[in-house]
Amino acid sequence: MTFSLRFRAAVVSIVLFAAFLGIWHLATRSTAATTTMTPEYAKLMGLTATQGKSAMPGPLDVGAKLWEHLKQPFYDKGPNDKGLGIQLGYSIGRVGLGYLLAVLVAIPLGFLIGMSPLISKALDPFIQVLKPISPLAWMPLALYTIKDSSISAIFVIFICSVWPMLLNTSFGVAAVRKEWINVARTLEVGTIRRAFTVILPAAAPTILTGMRISIGIAWLVIVAAEMLVGGTGIGYFVWNEWNNLSITNVIIAILLIGIVGMLLDQILARFTRMVTFPE
Numbered sequence: 253m254t255f256s257l258r259f260r261a262a263v264v265s266i267v268l269f270a271a272f273l274g275i276w277h278l279a280t281r282s283t284a285a286t287t288t289m290t291p292e293y294a295k296l297m298g299l300t301a302t303q304g305k306s307a308m309p310g311p312l313d314v315g316a317k318l319w320e321h322l323k324q325p326f327y328d329k330g331p332n333d334k335g336l337g338i339q340l341g342y343s344i345g346r347v348g349l350g351y352l353l354a355v356l357v358a359i360p361l362g363f364l365i366g367m368s369p370l371i372s373k374a375l376d377p378f379i380q381v382l383k384p385i386s387p388l389a390w391m392p393l394a395l396y397t398i399k400d401s402s403i404s405a406i407f408v409i410f411i412c413s414v415w416p417m418l419l420n421t422s423f424g425v426a427a428v429r430k431e432w433i434n435v436a437r438t439l440e441v442g443t444i445r446r447a448f449t450v451i452l453p454a455a456a457p458t459i460l461t462g463m464r465i466s467i468g469i470a471w472l473v474i475v476a477a478e479m480l481v482g483g484t485g486i487g488y489f490v491w492n493e494w495n496n497l498s499i500t501n502v503i504i505a506i507l508l509i510g511i512v513g514m515l516l517d518q519i520l521a522r523f524t525r526m527v528t529f530p531e
Contacts, residue, residue, distance in 0.1 A: 273311045280310035309500040317500045318507075332492055334484065336504070340512060342484040346402065347470045347516075350409025354466060358414045359459065362421025363447065366455070372422065379418070387412035387473050391480055401481035405474065412473045413466040420462025424455030456527035464520040471513045 309317075325337030365372045387408045394404035428451050436446045478487025486505055493501035 276311050280308050307499070309503065314500055314503050314507075318504050321504060331483070334489075336486075336489070336508065339484060339486045339489045340508060343474050343478065343486040344512065346406050346478075346485065347409055347467075347474050350406040351413050351467060351470050353406075353410045354413035354417060354470075355463070357410075358417035358462075358466075359421055362418045362459075362462075363425055363451075365418070365422035366425025367447070367451070372426075379415075383415045383419075388476055388480070391477065395481070401483055405477040405481050405485070408477045409470045409474060413470045416465040416469065417459070417462040420465070421455070421459045424458025424462075425451055427458070428454040453527070453529075457524060457529075460520060460524040460527055464517060464524060467516050467520055468513065471509075471516055475509060 321336045325335045327333075327335040328338060365375060390411050391404060391408055394407045395401065398404050398407065432450055432454065433446065436450045441449070474485065475487035475490065478485035479491045482488050482491075486509060490502055490505045490509075493505065
Protein backbone atom coordinates (compact mmCIF):
# COMPACT_ATOMS: atom_id res chain seq x y z
CA MET A 253 0.00 0.00 0.00
CA THR A 254 1.40 3.42 -0.97
CA PHE A 255 0.38 6.54 0.90
CA SER A 256 0.05 9.96 -0.63
CA LEU A 257 2.73 12.59 -0.14
CA ARG A 258 0.30 14.73 1.90
CA PHE A 259 -0.44 11.85 4.29
CA ARG A 260 3.24 11.04 4.79
CA ALA A 261 4.06 14.73 5.34
CA ALA A 262 1.28 14.94 7.95
CA VAL A 263 2.67 11.91 9.79
CA VAL A 264 6.18 13.40 9.82
CA SER A 265 4.79 16.73 11.09
CA ILE A 266 2.95 14.99 13.93
CA VAL A 267 6.08 13.04 14.89
CA LEU A 268 8.20 16.20 14.88
CA PHE A 269 5.60 18.05 16.96
CA ALA A 270 5.42 15.20 19.48
CA ALA A 271 9.22 15.14 19.71
CA PHE A 272 9.26 18.90 20.27
CA LEU A 273 6.70 18.61 23.08
CA GLY A 274 8.66 15.74 24.64
CA ILE A 275 11.94 17.65 24.62
CA TRP A 276 10.20 20.74 25.97
CA HIS A 277 8.62 18.72 28.80
CA LEU A 278 11.90 17.04 29.75
CA ALA A 279 13.77 20.33 29.69
CA THR A 280 11.31 22.08 32.03
CA ARG A 281 10.21 19.31 34.41
CA SER A 282 10.94 19.34 38.10
CA THR A 283 14.09 17.52 39.12
CA ALA A 284 14.08 17.20 42.88
CA ALA A 285 14.04 19.27 46.00
CA THR A 286 17.25 21.28 45.88
CA THR A 287 17.42 22.02 49.55
CA THR A 288 15.58 21.51 52.79
CA MET A 289 13.62 24.56 53.83
CA THR A 290 11.06 25.51 56.38
CA PRO A 291 7.51 25.58 54.89
CA GLU A 292 7.30 29.37 55.22
CA TYR A 293 10.63 29.94 53.47
CA ALA A 294 9.82 27.34 50.80
CA LYS A 295 6.53 29.12 50.07
CA LEU A 296 8.44 32.38 49.71
CA MET A 297 11.08 30.92 47.36
CA GLY A 298 8.63 29.11 45.09
CA LEU A 299 8.95 25.96 43.00
CA THR A 300 12.14 27.05 41.27
CA ALA A 301 14.14 26.81 44.48
CA THR A 302 12.26 24.04 46.30
CA GLN A 303 11.73 21.49 43.51
CA GLY A 304 14.32 22.43 40.92
CA LYS A 305 11.47 23.40 38.59
CA SER A 306 12.44 25.42 35.57
CA ALA A 307 11.28 29.02 35.44
CA MET A 308 10.14 28.30 31.86
CA PRO A 309 6.64 26.75 31.84
CA GLY A 310 6.29 23.29 30.38
CA PRO A 311 3.79 22.20 27.70
CA LEU A 312 1.32 20.91 30.31
CA ASP A 313 1.31 24.29 32.08
CA VAL A 314 0.81 26.10 28.78
CA GLY A 315 -1.93 23.68 27.73
CA ALA A 316 -3.82 24.12 31.00
CA LYS A 317 -3.60 27.91 30.79
CA LEU A 318 -4.63 27.86 27.14
CA TRP A 319 -7.72 25.84 28.05
CA GLU A 320 -8.63 28.50 30.65
CA HIS A 321 -8.39 31.19 27.96
CA LEU A 322 -10.42 29.16 25.48
CA LYS A 323 -13.22 28.63 27.99
CA GLN A 324 -13.68 32.40 28.35
CA PRO A 325 -12.22 34.10 25.29
CA PHE A 326 -14.40 37.23 25.45
CA TYR A 327 -14.46 38.24 29.11
CA ASP A 328 -13.80 41.89 29.94
CA LYS A 329 -12.67 42.81 33.45
CA GLY A 330 -11.21 46.21 32.75
CA PRO A 331 -8.53 47.87 30.59
CA ASN A 332 -5.73 45.42 31.47
CA ASP A 333 -7.74 42.20 31.76
CA LYS A 334 -9.57 41.17 28.60
CA GLY A 335 -10.04 37.77 27.00
CA LEU A 336 -7.81 36.60 24.18
CA GLY A 337 -10.76 36.65 21.78
CA ILE A 338 -11.20 40.38 22.39
CA GLN A 339 -7.48 41.08 22.04
CA LEU A 340 -7.24 39.12 18.79
CA GLY A 341 -10.41 40.81 17.54
CA TYR A 342 -8.87 44.26 17.99
CA SER A 343 -5.67 43.21 16.21
CA ILE A 344 -7.48 41.52 13.32
CA GLY A 345 -9.78 44.53 12.97
CA ARG A 346 -6.86 46.96 12.77
CA VAL A 347 -5.01 44.77 10.29
CA GLY A 348 -8.15 44.31 8.19
CA LEU A 349 -8.91 48.03 8.02
CA GLY A 350 -5.34 49.12 7.28
CA TYR A 351 -4.96 46.33 4.74
CA LEU A 352 -8.24 47.24 3.01
CA LEU A 353 -7.14 50.88 2.71
CA ALA A 354 -3.85 49.69 1.21
CA VAL A 355 -5.75 47.56 -1.34
CA LEU A 356 -7.86 50.55 -2.37
CA VAL A 357 -4.72 52.64 -2.98
CA ALA A 358 -2.14 50.10 -4.17
CA ILE A 359 -4.14 48.14 -6.76
CA PRO A 360 -5.43 51.11 -8.85
CA LEU A 361 -2.11 52.97 -8.54
CA GLY A 362 -0.18 49.82 -9.44
CA PHE A 363 -2.40 49.39 -12.49
CA LEU A 364 -1.67 52.98 -13.54
CA ILE A 365 2.08 52.52 -13.08
CA GLY A 366 2.08 49.23 -14.95
CA MET A 367 0.11 50.57 -17.91
CA SER A 368 1.92 53.92 -18.23
CA PRO A 369 5.73 54.06 -18.61
CA LEU A 370 5.53 57.85 -18.07
CA ILE A 371 3.80 57.52 -14.66
CA SER A 372 6.13 54.65 -13.76
CA LYS A 373 9.26 56.75 -14.31
CA ALA A 374 7.73 59.81 -12.63
CA LEU A 375 6.73 57.96 -9.43
CA ASP A 376 9.75 55.66 -9.21
CA PRO A 377 11.96 58.11 -7.19
CA PHE A 378 9.21 58.59 -4.58
CA ILE A 379 8.59 54.84 -4.31
CA GLN A 380 12.29 54.06 -3.96
CA VAL A 381 12.66 56.63 -1.15
CA LEU A 382 9.50 55.73 0.78
CA LYS A 383 9.62 51.94 0.41
CA PRO A 384 12.69 51.23 2.62
CA ILE A 385 11.36 53.28 5.56
CA SER A 386 10.38 51.07 8.47
CA PRO A 387 6.63 51.27 9.14
CA LEU A 388 7.28 51.83 12.83
CA ALA A 389 9.37 54.90 11.99
CA TRP A 390 6.09 56.56 10.97
CA MET A 391 4.52 55.89 14.37
CA PRO A 392 5.73 59.06 16.20
CA LEU A 393 4.59 61.24 13.31
CA ALA A 394 1.24 59.42 13.16
CA LEU A 395 0.68 59.78 16.91
CA TYR A 396 1.52 63.50 16.72
CA THR A 397 -0.71 64.27 13.74
CA ILE A 398 -3.60 61.81 14.17
CA LYS A 399 -3.64 61.99 17.99
CA ASP A 400 -5.32 58.57 18.25
CA SER A 401 -3.29 55.47 19.05
CA SER A 402 -5.68 52.99 17.43
CA ILE A 403 -5.93 54.94 14.15
CA SER A 404 -2.15 55.42 14.21
CA ALA A 405 -1.72 51.64 14.34
CA ILE A 406 -4.10 51.30 11.36
CA PHE A 407 -2.04 53.91 9.50
CA VAL A 408 1.14 51.91 10.16
CA ILE A 409 -0.55 48.77 8.79
CA PHE A 410 -1.57 50.75 5.71
CA ILE A 411 2.01 51.96 5.15
CA CYS A 412 3.58 48.52 5.50
CA SER A 413 0.92 46.82 3.32
CA VAL A 414 0.89 49.21 0.42
CA TRP A 415 4.38 48.69 -1.06
CA PRO A 416 4.36 44.92 -1.81
CA MET A 417 0.91 45.22 -3.37
CA LEU A 418 1.84 48.31 -5.39
CA LEU A 419 5.05 46.82 -6.77
CA ASN A 420 3.57 43.39 -7.53
CA THR A 421 0.55 44.94 -9.23
CA SER A 422 2.65 47.24 -11.42
CA PHE A 423 4.99 44.36 -12.28
CA GLY A 424 2.12 42.01 -13.09
CA VAL A 425 0.35 44.57 -15.28
CA ALA A 426 3.55 45.53 -17.12
CA ALA A 427 4.39 41.85 -17.70
CA VAL A 428 1.13 40.98 -19.48
CA ARG A 429 1.97 39.56 -22.91
CA LYS A 430 1.89 42.26 -25.60
CA GLU A 431 0.25 39.86 -28.05
CA TRP A 432 -2.88 39.71 -25.92
CA ILE A 433 -3.06 43.51 -25.63
CA ASN A 434 -2.46 43.95 -29.35
CA VAL A 435 -5.26 41.52 -30.15
CA ALA A 436 -7.59 43.50 -27.90
CA ARG A 437 -6.56 46.72 -29.63
CA THR A 438 -7.15 45.13 -33.02
CA LEU A 439 -10.67 44.24 -31.88
CA GLU A 440 -11.07 47.90 -30.82
CA VAL A 441 -11.51 47.07 -27.14
CA GLY A 442 -11.40 50.30 -25.11
CA THR A 443 -8.77 51.01 -22.44
CA ILE A 444 -11.05 50.48 -19.42
CA ARG A 445 -12.58 47.30 -20.82
CA ARG A 446 -9.11 46.06 -21.85
CA ALA A 447 -7.87 46.62 -18.30
CA PHE A 448 -10.70 44.55 -16.79
CA THR A 449 -11.06 41.80 -19.40
CA VAL A 450 -7.47 41.23 -20.52
CA ILE A 451 -4.93 42.75 -18.13
CA LEU A 452 -6.62 42.07 -14.78
CA PRO A 453 -7.14 38.30 -15.32
CA ALA A 454 -3.58 37.93 -16.65
CA ALA A 455 -2.01 39.90 -13.80
CA ALA A 456 -4.24 38.50 -11.04
CA PRO A 457 -1.81 35.78 -9.80
CA THR A 458 0.98 38.35 -9.39
CA ILE A 459 -1.38 40.82 -7.70
CA LEU A 460 -2.59 38.15 -5.27
CA THR A 461 1.02 37.22 -4.51
CA GLY A 462 1.68 40.83 -3.53
CA MET A 463 -1.46 40.85 -1.38
CA ARG A 464 -0.30 37.63 0.30
CA ILE A 465 3.11 39.16 1.10
CA SER A 466 1.40 42.30 2.43
CA ILE A 467 -0.91 40.47 4.83
CA GLY A 468 2.08 38.62 6.30
CA ILE A 469 3.98 41.86 6.86
CA ALA A 470 0.87 43.57 8.28
CA TRP A 471 0.37 40.80 10.83
CA LEU A 472 4.05 41.02 11.81
CA VAL A 473 3.92 44.78 12.26
CA ILE A 474 0.66 44.97 14.25
CA VAL A 475 2.24 43.16 17.22
CA ALA A 476 5.07 45.70 17.44
CA ALA A 477 2.72 48.62 16.81
CA GLU A 478 0.36 47.56 19.60
CA MET A 479 3.28 47.20 21.99
CA LEU A 480 4.01 50.87 21.34
CA VAL A 481 0.48 52.30 21.36
CA GLY A 482 -0.86 50.10 24.19
CA GLY A 483 -4.51 49.77 25.18
CA THR A 484 -5.79 46.68 23.37
CA GLY A 485 -4.65 44.06 20.89
CA ILE A 486 -2.56 40.91 20.99
CA GLY A 487 0.67 42.93 20.85
CA TYR A 488 -0.36 44.87 23.94
CA PHE A 489 -1.37 41.58 25.58
CA VAL A 490 2.15 40.20 25.06
CA TRP A 491 3.76 43.32 26.50
CA ASN A 492 1.35 43.46 29.44
CA GLU A 493 1.92 39.80 30.31
CA TRP A 494 5.69 40.29 30.09
CA ASN A 495 5.37 43.14 32.60
CA ASN A 496 3.40 40.73 34.81
CA LEU A 497 6.16 38.11 34.30
CA SER A 498 3.56 35.62 33.00
CA ILE A 499 5.72 33.69 30.54
CA THR A 500 2.92 31.14 30.10
CA ASN A 501 0.60 33.80 28.68
CA VAL A 502 3.41 35.16 26.50
CA ILE A 503 3.94 31.69 25.01
CA ILE A 504 0.18 31.31 24.43
CA ALA A 505 0.06 34.70 22.69
CA ILE A 506 3.02 33.76 20.47
CA LEU A 507 1.27 30.50 19.55
CA LEU A 508 -1.98 32.30 18.65
CA ILE A 509 -0.12 34.97 16.64
CA GLY A 510 1.46 32.20 14.58
CA ILE A 511 -1.85 30.37 14.04
CA VAL A 512 -3.74 33.52 12.98
CA GLY A 513 -0.89 34.53 10.66
CA MET A 514 -0.97 31.09 9.06
CA LEU A 515 -4.75 31.27 8.55
CA LEU A 516 -4.55 34.71 6.93
CA ASP A 517 -1.79 33.48 4.62
CA GLN A 518 -3.72 30.33 3.69
CA ILE A 519 -6.85 32.33 2.82
CA LEU A 520 -4.94 34.44 0.31
CA ALA A 521 -3.01 31.40 -0.91
CA ARG A 522 -6.34 29.76 -1.78
CA PHE A 523 -7.44 32.87 -3.68
CA THR A 524 -4.11 32.88 -5.52
CA ARG A 525 -4.61 29.27 -6.63
CA MET A 526 -8.13 30.12 -7.81
CA VAL A 527 -6.89 32.80 -10.23
CA THR A 528 -3.75 30.97 -11.41
CA PHE A 529 -4.02 29.54 -14.90
CA PRO A 530 -1.68 27.50 -17.16
CA GLU A 531 -0.51 29.30 -20.29
